[in-house]
Amino acid sequence: MTSSSATDPAWQxxxxxxxxSVTxxxxxxxxxxPGTHLAAVTWHLGQPAGTWQAALQRLGSLAGLQFPWHYWWQAHYVDCLVDAGRRAPASPLAGSLASRLLTGMWLRNAFTFVNNYYDDMAWLALATLRLDALTGxxxxxGRRRNAAVxxxxxxxxxAASTDHMGGGVFWSKKRDFKNTPATAPxxxxxxxxxxxxxxxxxxxWLDRTLFDPxxxxYLDGARLNAAGDVQVDRAVYTYNQGPVLGALLELGGEANLARVAEVVEAVxxxxxxxxxxxxxxxxGTGDGGLFTGILCRYLALAATDIRLPERTRATAARLVTGTAEAFWSGKRSLGAAEPGGNHPGGSIFSVHAARPAEETYPRGAAVELSTQLQAWMVLEAAAAISSGNPRGRSLADGGERRDGSTLE
Structure with missing residues (x-):
């Protein structure tokens, strides 16, 4: 059972x-x-009109060459497009756009999908897995390309999953830190x-090393100190909980599902x-602008998984729909005089769900892609709950899990 807002067809x-709005x-x-797609890092860079800086930035934005290069933001953009395609399967537009986005990423990343950060690559691997299911x-x-990726x-x-520190996955190719952001996805x-x-x-390994009872x-990560002892970074981030929930649900079993219920209540x-x-x-902004969206993607899985206690499902649903409602009510419409105002009906979403976009992104501010993907993810998660069919899983088998239970 979910909250009444979760069943509102308006979420679609x-x-x-x-x-x-985002695309x-x-x-x-x-x-x-032609045949490529990429998302700009920012939408309005805030430079005064007519300056040479504004001209260069606008050209770079239009050509998809803004800096810095955020590989993992684009990976989540792929995931969002798959969400949209699964929500409206009669239209192939989202899947086609996601496929062109992969081409754009490959070119922009110097003709490779390999990156220095294993978590970045994990997000893309998960997104292409879901894209492949949608394409099917x-x-x-593009299915052969997706499989090759x-x-x-x-x-x-x-190569990154080693026995060093007892297990886990390295965060980067420096191979000096293992963490939840890489290990969970x-x-x-x-x-x-x-x-x-x-x-x-x-x-x-996550349960032994980084779960805080x-x-x-789940805490952030662990590294070896100078004495050779495991030193844990005790920071707690919203998004780290998400892919752990996904892995626990995918694996199933009494202990894993009990841990899901524990984490949902803790969240x-x-x-x-x-x-x-x-x-x-x-x-906030930057990479943090994605964090809550990622958590909601996987809370939506918990909200519709009948193997979980009703209380856990209801809590997960309320967290997603409550956050989605806040993002929706706090959005601001594009002004006609703003850059991009020629997109009638478009909106800007807030950096923080609990604060209106008029406050966090006033007119003339630079709007970051990460924060807009976050709001989109949350709204897609709410739509998935309302339909009873979560979008976070690959669902290549139509929603049936390997332990025989179903999501419907």
Whole structure:
């Protein structure tokens, strides 16, 4: 059972509105090349009109060459497009755009999908897995390319998953830090591709090394100090909880599902806005602008998984829909005089769900892609809950899990 707002069919239209706003404002062809797509890092860079800086920045934005290069933001853009395609499977546009986005990423990343950060690559591997399922349903092209991407990135994950510090996945190719942001999505990727033993071993390492029983949440990471002892970084981030929930649900089993219930309740207690009811906290701009969206993607899985207690499902649903409602009510419409104002009906979403966009992104401000993807993800998660069919999983088998239970 979910909250009444979760069953509101308007969530489908709200998610669609976010999809059109983000793709219209941020979507570009890379170097104006046909068959490519990429998202600009920012939408309005705030330079005074007519300056040479403004001209260069606008040209770079239009050509998809803004700096810095945010590989993992684009990976989540792929995921959002897959969400939109699964929500409206009669239209192949989203899947086609996601496929062109992969081409743009490959070109922009110097003709490779390999990156220095294993978490970045894990997000892309998960997104291409879901894109492949969507492509299979809609009859689109690119499945051979998608499979090649996953096979190439799997080699990277295998190399990063070592017995150093007892297990886990390295965060970067410096190989000096293992953390939840890399280990959890790699575990989820393994679980979704039939490598349950590898996935469970990574989850077990997370439980031994980075789960904090006092908080009921997963900590950030661990490294060896000068004395050779494991030193844990005790920071708690919203998004780290998300892919762990995904991996635990994918693997199933009594212990894993019990841990899901524990984490959902802990998120409800500790990661919401004080006095904000069921509105999740957000983590600002930059990379942090994605964090709450990622958590909501996987809370939507928990909200519709009948293997979980009704209380857990209801809590997960309230967290997603409460946060989505806050993002929706706090959006601001584009002004006709603003850059991009020629996209009628478009909106800007706030950096923080609990604060209006008029405050966090006033007219003339630079709007970051990460924050807009975050709101889009949250609205897609709410739409998935309202339909009873979460979009976070690959669902290549139509929603049936390997333990025989179903999501419907």
């Amino acid at each position: 239209g709200r998610a669609d509105h976010a999809a059109h 219209a404002l941020f979507g570009r062809k890379l170097l104006f090349l 349903e809609t009859g689109g092209s 996953r096979e190439r990135l799997k080699l990277e994950f295998d 790699v575990a989820l990727f393994y679980a979704r591709t039939g490598q349950q033993a590898k996935a469970q071993a990574l989850v077990d 006092a908080q009921g949440l 409800n207690r500790q990661l919401t806005v004080p006095g904000g009811g069921t509105v999740l906290r957000c983590d």
